[in-house]
Amino acid sequence: MDTANLIPELNKEIARLREARNLLAGTSSPKGAKASKKRTLSAEARARIAAAQKKRWAKARKNAA
Incomplete structure (x- = not known):
């Protein structure tokens, strides 16, 4: 068996x-x-998550100003 045919044969066996x-x-x-x-x-x-995030952003804007 030559090496050109070896890889396809191995793939078939796998x-x-x-x-x-x-x-x-x-x-x-x-x-x-x-x-x-x-x-x-x-x-x-x-709604709770959105309110909490708005509160965090408001606090961040307040501290940045």
Whole structure:
């Protein structure tokens, strides 16, 4: 086997072994990082956060002047 054919053959073997591993592990595809659930805020919580941020900005402007 010459080196030009070696890398494609190795890639085929790696793919075959990964598929076998996934079958043995009980999955059909490799597991990736799970997307985290998006956490939503209530309107009341957003209003509290906005008010607190406005208060921080007002304090920063007051100290800067």
